[in-house]
Structures are given as C-alpha cells and as structure tokens.
Amino acid sequence: MVVRVIATGAAPTPAELAELEESARDRADEQVPLGAVLDAYQIGAREWLRIVNGLDGGGGAFAEGTLAEIGDRVFRWLRSATGAVIAGYDVDNGIGAPDPRPGHVELLDALLAGDDHTAAADRFHLTVADQYWAVAVTVDPSSDETDDGVSHTVAAARKARRLRRQLDGIGRGEALYSVTACGGVALVPLRSRPATTEADEFGELKGRLEQLAQRMGVRTTCAVDLVRTEEIPSVIPQLQDLVAIARRKSTHRPVVRFDDLAVEFQLSRPTRATRLNAARLDPIADDPVLWRTLETYLDSECNSTSTAESLHVHPNTVQYRLRKISDLTGLNLSRPVDVLTALGAVLAANDRRRVADEDPAR
Known part of the structure; x- marks a missing residue:
C-alpha cells in the first residue's frame, strides 16, 4: 500500500x-x-x-x-x-477492550445466585433495572485458536476481550456479563423509551446480536429472553440449554427465543425417561451418515426434498436412508408420534454426548 x-x-x-x-x-x-x-x-x-x-x-x-x-x-x-x-x-x-466496570461482576454474581443484590448496587452506586434482556451466547472456535503457529492462550484471551467489547457496545456500558472465548451470559437492561414496545426493543437488540458473528469473525449463537430480576437465576440455565439446542440445528439461526424452539426445548427437558429415549437411537449412534440424515430431516420439518438439498444428495437417497433408520430403530418416521419420539431421542442423545465431552470420566 x-x-x-x-x-x-x-x-x-x-x-x-x-x-x-x-x-x-x-x-x-x-x-x-x-x-x-x-x-x-x-x-x-x-x-x-x-x-x-x-x-x-x-x-x-x-x-x-x-x-x-x-x-x-x-x-x-x-x-x-x-x-x-x-x-x-x-x-x-470503547478504547481497547475494557474490563467489566467496577461493581458489575459483584452485581451480576448476586443476580445470578438470586441473592440480595442491593448491597452490591448501593456499594458501587449502580442502578438495578426492573427487567433485563437475558442472553446466553456461544462463540465457535477461531482459526487462531487451532493454529499451532499462534499462542492459543493469547488467541482465546483476545477473542474474549473482543466479545466483552461488543457486549459493552450493545449494552451501552450498562450490560452485566460473564464471558470466556467460548461465550457466556449477559444481562442487558431494558431501556424504556416513549413510543416503543417490547417488540421494538427486541428488534434492536436482535440486530446488534446478529452482527456479533461479523464483529467476532466466527459463528455466534444467542438465546434471548426478557426477564424480571427475580427470574434471572431460573431463566439463565434454561437459556444456556436453549442456545445449545440452537447451535446443533442444521439450519443455523444466530438469535433465538423460546418460542422459536419451543417443542425442541420441551422435549429436551430431563426426565426419568430421557435415558431410555436416547437409547432408541443407539442402533444408528455410530453411523454419522444416518445420524446426520435424521437430524437434518427433523430440522427440515420432515421434508425429504429440503433434506436432500441440505445434504446435497438425491431425494431417493434420503428415502433409502430413512427406511434404513426405521428398520434399525423401529421408528416409523411417517407417524407424528414417532417423529416426536425421534426428535426427543436426538435431543437426549446429543445432550448425553455433550455431557460426556465435558466430563470424560462420566
């Protein structure tokens, strides 16, 4: 130049x-x-x-x-x-990548734990909003984090600072967050402005969150819900589950709410039957082709043509694989009740795999 x-x-x-x-x-x-x-x-x-x-x-x-x-x-x-x-x-x-402002960490910890947050707020002269946009975010690995020629520690720290900077911008300096290079959680105060609705506020937030991937340089996924202060401890873990479901979908959506994945979320809730449900797919668990076909078919609303397009194969190939899945699992994917069973089994099996990856000793 x-x-x-x-x-x-x-x-x-x-x-x-x-x-x-x-x-x-x-x-x-x-x-x-x-x-x-x-x-x-x-x-x-x-x-x-x-x-x-x-x-x-x-x-x-x-x-x-x-x-x-x-x-x-x-x-x-x-x-x-x-x-x-x-x-x-x-x-x-924001010059550089600022650390959380004084008191933000203490206030966030109190809100997440459901403890009395007034002491932290008063001590640091912070205002606690009546409502927050609760956000769970995941960030895919960057090329630097997998490049042997780059310090992975430096790359991860740089990505985490970039995420903090973006959240500061989204929350205009008022967001409370706890993040790493892989993502985390944030609370963005609801700004009550004249002549605006919740839909308007969410539309603005969604637009900013959808830009995260471009700013971060990697794929990001966010799950969002509007919560009252007392709801934060119970909703945040559910948002973390929701963002995990959204991240595994074959059709990626950068920002989701509970009503976007209501059925999937409900079927993913752990029950005594979860382990048995996941076991229904054990016959195809080690076959990545059949597993991917089933996931894509369910994500495509059981449309074979859309599934074929997503997998870049002929529709007849999809039909052949679905018949093989039915033969191996006993699930008839043309019956609504079996489709729901298959969806619940996929979610349960994926969750079981995720837990195993996080804790290999289990």
Missing part, C-alpha cells in the same frame, strides 16, 4: 484502510498501547523518507515526482493510517 501511494499519489483505498483498522483492532485486543502502535507507523514513515533520501542523487527529482512531493505522499499515507488505527482502537466507543 505504501509503495502504491508513493508511486501514484493516490490515497489509500477503503479496503486498505479497513485492513489497517482490523489490524489495529487486533492490537487493541492484545492490549498493545495505542501510543506504541502509532509510534510504529511514525517510525515506518521516517524509514520510507530515509530510503527515498538515500536514493536521491542530488537532483531532488524522481520519476514519481520531486522529493518534496514524495514526502507529501508519505505523510498523506501516515495521516490516513493514523485515522484507521484510532478507529480500530475506538470501535464501539
């Missing part, structure tokens, strides 16, 4: 500046001081001028222009780069 600007005199393109801004955002996530980053660009500009001066044979002119003109171009690039760096650090009105 610098060579092109010096050679042609053209300003950096929006794409080039966006790349600089993204780089600055990464440095902010790594908590590199803004002054150090700007100093690096100043040194770079000085080095370019030193190189150009070294090439000057005394005439003070080059094919690209006079020495003064080239110097002007270098400083034009520096001005553009400086603006991009500051924009990267100042994204979402």
Whole structure:
C-alpha cells in the first residue's frame, strides 16, 4: 500500500484502510498501547523518507515526482493510517477492550445466585433495572485458536476481550456479563423509551446480536429472553440449554427465543425417561451418515426434498436412508408420534454426548 501511494499519489483505498483498522483492532485486543502502535507507523514513515533520501542523487527529482512531493505522499499515507488505527482502537466507543466496570461482576454474581443484590448496587452506586434482556451466547472456535503457529492462550484471551467489547457496545456500558472465548451470559437492561414496545426493543437488540458473528469473525449463537430480576437465576440455565439446542440445528439461526424452539426445548427437558429415549437411537449412534440424515430431516420439518438439498444428495437417497433408520430403530418416521419420539431421542442423545465431552470420566 505504501509503495502504491508513493508511486501514484493516490490515497489509500477503503479496503486498505479497513485492513489497517482490523489490524489495529487486533492490537487493541492484545492490549498493545495505542501510543506504541502509532509510534510504529511514525517510525515506518521516517524509514520510507530515509530510503527515498538515500536514493536521491542530488537532483531532488524522481520519476514519481520531486522529493518534496514524495514526502507529501508519505505523510498523506501516515495521516490516513493514523485515522484507521484510532478507529480500530475506538470501535464501539470503547478504547481497547475494557474490563467489566467496577461493581458489575459483584452485581451480576448476586443476580445470578438470586441473592440480595442491593448491597452490591448501593456499594458501587449502580442502578438495578426492573427487567433485563437475558442472553446466553456461544462463540465457535477461531482459526487462531487451532493454529499451532499462534499462542492459543493469547488467541482465546483476545477473542474474549473482543466479545466483552461488543457486549459493552450493545449494552451501552450498562450490560452485566460473564464471558470466556467460548461465550457466556449477559444481562442487558431494558431501556424504556416513549413510543416503543417490547417488540421494538427486541428488534434492536436482535440486530446488534446478529452482527456479533461479523464483529467476532466466527459463528455466534444467542438465546434471548426478557426477564424480571427475580427470574434471572431460573431463566439463565434454561437459556444456556436453549442456545445449545440452537447451535446443533442444521439450519443455523444466530438469535433465538423460546418460542422459536419451543417443542425442541420441551422435549429436551430431563426426565426419568430421557435415558431410555436416547437409547432408541443407539442402533444408528455410530453411523454419522444416518445420524446426520435424521437430524437434518427433523430440522427440515420432515421434508425429504429440503433434506436432500441440505445434504446435497438425491431425494431417493434420503428415502433409502430413512427406511434404513426405521428398520434399525423401529421408528416409523411417517407417524407424528414417532417423529416426536425421534426428535426427543436426538435431543437426549446429543445432550448425553455433550455431557460426556465435558466430563470424560462420566
């Protein structure tokens, strides 16, 4: 970019500046001081001028222009780069990646536990909202977290700070959250504004949450519900279950509420029959093709054509696999009651696998 600007005199393109801004955002996530980053660009500009001066044979002119003109171009690039760096650090009105504000952690802990939160609120002069948007969020692994050439600890910390910064922007500095690189939970105060409804407020929140994936650079999934303060301890665990269900769906939805997955959520509730229900699918548990076909078929509202399109196979192939599933499990997927049984069994089996992955000793 610098060579092109010096050679042609053209300003950096929006794409080039966006790349600089993204780089600055990464440095902010790594908590590199803004002054150090700007100093690096100043040194770079000085080095370019030193190189150009070294090439000057005394005439003070080059094919690209006079020495003064080239110097002007270098400083034009520096001005553009400086603006991009500051924009990267100042994204979402927060310099760098701020830690939770004083008292936010204590207040969140009290709200999640259902304890008396007034002491924490009074101590730190915080206002407790009557209602909050409770959010459970999951964040898929980034390429840096799986790249052996990058420190996984640094990559995870950078991603967690980026998520905190995004939640600060969404909550306008008032959100309470507890997150890691994999996601977490947040409470965003409901802002009561004249001439707005709950649907309006949710629409705005949903739009911001849907942008998380773009800002984070990986897929994100959020489960949301509007809760009163006393409901927080009971609703947050349910939202974590809901977001786990949404994340496993073959058709991804970045933001879900309970009414979006009401049947799936209800069928996923643990009962004495859960283990027996999950066992109905043991005959196909080790067959990834049949398992994926069944999951996709259920997610596609039992439509074979849509299932075939999602799996990139012929509809006849789907029908063959469904017949094989029926033969192995005894479930007739053309009967509504067996479809519900299959859906509950898939949810129960997936939950059993998730628990096993989290605790291999179990």
